[in-house]
Amino acid sequence: MNDASSGAKRGPVEIRDYGRLIATYWIIVVACLALGLGTALAWTQVQRPLYATQASGYIVVAPGPDVASLQSAESVAQSKTAGYLFIAESLPVAERVRSELGLSAPAAQLLEQISVDNPTGTTILRITAEAAEADDAVTLADAWLAALSRQIRQIEGHSGGADELIRLDPLGTASLPLRPVFPNPVLSLGLGGLGGLVVGLAIAAVRSASDRRVRSAETVEAMFQLPVLGVLPRERNRRPVRGRTGVELPWPRSEAMQDALRSLWTGVRFTDVGRPLRSIVITSPMPRSGRSFLTAQLAVTIAASGQPVIVVDAQLHAHSISDIFGVQEGPGFGELLAGTCRPEDVLQTWARRSNLQVIAAGSSMGEPDELLGTPAAGVLLAQLAQRAIVLVDAPPLRSAPEVAVLTKMADGALVVVREDTQDDELGDAVRSLARAGASILGVVMNRLPSRIARERHDHRERAVHAAHNGVPSSPLVTGIAASNPAEIHSPAVALER
Template identity: 30%
Template sequence: MEIREYGRILRAGWWIVAVVAVLGIVGGWAYSFFSTPQYQACARLFVTTEGGSSVGEAYQNNLFSQERVTSYAGLATSTQVAQRAVDQLQLPLSANDLRAKITATPIESTVLLDLCGTDSDPDVARALTNAVAGQLTQLVQELETSQRGGSPAAGATIVDQADVPTSPLGAGLVTLLGLGAVAGLALGVVIALARGLVDRSIRDRPKAEEISGNAVLGGLPIDAERPKTPVASFSKMGEPLRTLRTNIRFLGGGSPPRVLTVTSAEPGEGRTSTAIDLAAVLAEAGHKVLLVDGDIRTAALAERLDITQEHGLSTVLSGEHRLGDAVQPDVIDGVDVLPAGPVPPNPSELLGSDRAQILLEAVRGDYRYVVVDTPPLLSVSDGAILTALADGSLVLARVGSTTRDQLRKAIKTLGGVGGKVLGVVTTFEPHRRRRTKPGSTGPVAKPKIEVEGRESSAATVGRG
């Protein structure tokens, strides 16, 4: 994976990084607020042995004292010393509880021993440390004195008594907040990257082109007004739709495709909206256009355009009605519509019949462009059947929803029936900032567009 792909994943998941970073800061504050502060008081002891009369004896005594420091550190945390300290202070805790609060650390290559006691009360921490230090020196004296009497061979002397600590152990609030933020940022980046790597959906046009093996003819941004409005507002969607129209007109060199199917892998990827808007933008250029609802199982086109469908594609293919009786003229300015008609019991058989091929050939002679809205390819075979009869198909890929496997299977399905893929159109693309002319922002119910020097309403919907 290229570095720019990681950058794209992080840009898409910036909110995850931000949220986790904030949670890290909150966690640092919560730890500081709810945790009980601990105070540590330390004393220092000096270990000595009987002096020698020569330099060699003094050196040996020093080595002996360094070895004794380690032993005394073990004695400092022993049960006997702890019990003596508990008895001295008359505290309501056991010897083992006190041992857990005491640490003894020999200073390397010296005869010094640091003794520290920890407690939530700074005064108690000081008292514990000094009591243990005093009991340790007393026990050392007892152990180092021969049973026959005399001076002890070694001893421990308190050099520094423990003082009352003024600040608790650990990091302060500012440090904890900083650590929480850093930890949250790091974790957020990991989560965002993991989410992006696991996410198999199409995220941009280059990926759609790479996965499909076909050119991306255009991209349609998210339109919050669809499907509430029958036709997209050209003040907002005009530019991408006209780009798509231009790219379609340049396909095939001197003989561009005239009968187009609009399909996708799964439902909810914008087929019906794209078919309507494509038909409208082709009519805007002055072409005579027929919009066909090839999804005779759901008939969403008639509902979107608010037209009747007692007559439609299904009744024409079954021989009940003539084509002229089923086509509703000028439903959209410059666009005739052939609705799906009543749902038949055998949709696939009707669409695969000779009548369907004859029908498409007939309308090819009457219209410059025929746009067919089809069902999703991975749900039923209808879309593939219609594409095999048409000049080619526009395969839609919804950004952030259509997966790579779904797009591959859709392309493979069309190839399996000999259908031609004209190109891919990405839908529901995130908005990018762009300048708009004054008065062209916001939803427009009936925007005016120019058709070869005259104005016409591209969203004027006829009532059937």
């Protein structure tokens, strides 16, 4: 047995863990994504639109008649442009615009709507105007360019005639903007969606970190160093089979469940190839794990392959197996442990399979669970194992610690968990079995979502296929690959006989 009792640690985070995180908490992630998009859309709708347009002009210095004077004029124009860049964003220019347009807004406020830049290596001044209306932005940009031109004339001492040595010539008028520059719906929705997604993933990560449930086979194997021998799907539609008492035995009719049970039994057979398994105790950390129903299903699967099986109901308080198989209550396992009867007196053959026998729980005085840890239980299991493969439906370890001692007397134990089983609960169960010296064959994950069960089944199939092709694998997978699939018949067919 692997040393799983020393401590349970989660393995390193891999890329597929993030995919599983989204798949597990997809409702939270989608809700946060939708909230982020909705918030961004609402914010966009309430924002006041802002339009922007540009008006450009270039500084001209009148050259002389020769080439030297032309080069000198270009140099003067560039040096003048740097100074006019600051003048373009000054209050005098803003006051001119305010006066010419008849605006009531103060000049300082107009300056907040204007930005001026000079493309490198040119004498061009580019004025960008912003306004709540597209027409206002065009008017403001053209007016600002005209006001700057007049301000330059004033500074240079020109009257506006054709003999001006330095002037600002416009490069056309500003164009009418077709859409606002603010808000940007595409950018807003992108940032809102990204923010919502990040928040959703953060919430999912926090919940996952605080969620101690064993949700995947990989988590169990990484934390406890125990093989997960079976992952059984949660069946939603199943046709009932009735026992003699009329109690429904909801036998799995889906192909997925049948494949999972066959894979489970094959995995159990090859956990220890050198040691035949004749008696197996099936227990769980906590109640309501579906353990009894799983025991019944596994028994029918084994019986369908032609091997004799004895199912022992060791839940001396619950009597679940009797109800599932529809056998009569009466003397049973409790009386066998007390020594008041023999196995021949309590073995009942199931009506649908002659090679499947059931020992009911029976009854006993006092504390019946204490009998599970007595030497008589070990002797009884050895006697029954000579007749057939023995499956013992045992109580949960939390309510009956004696089960750990009973498991030591058997050839091995299967620990059944559900998706809502906490990792500390499974850890306590594993440590309890380890202290008793029991052999833990592996873990069975019961009633998981079909998607998770299907992924695990596909993973096992790929591993078996790789082993068939000579790829190194674990002894368990290698043994499964070497087995004959025809040896295990369909339980559904067996029930129809």
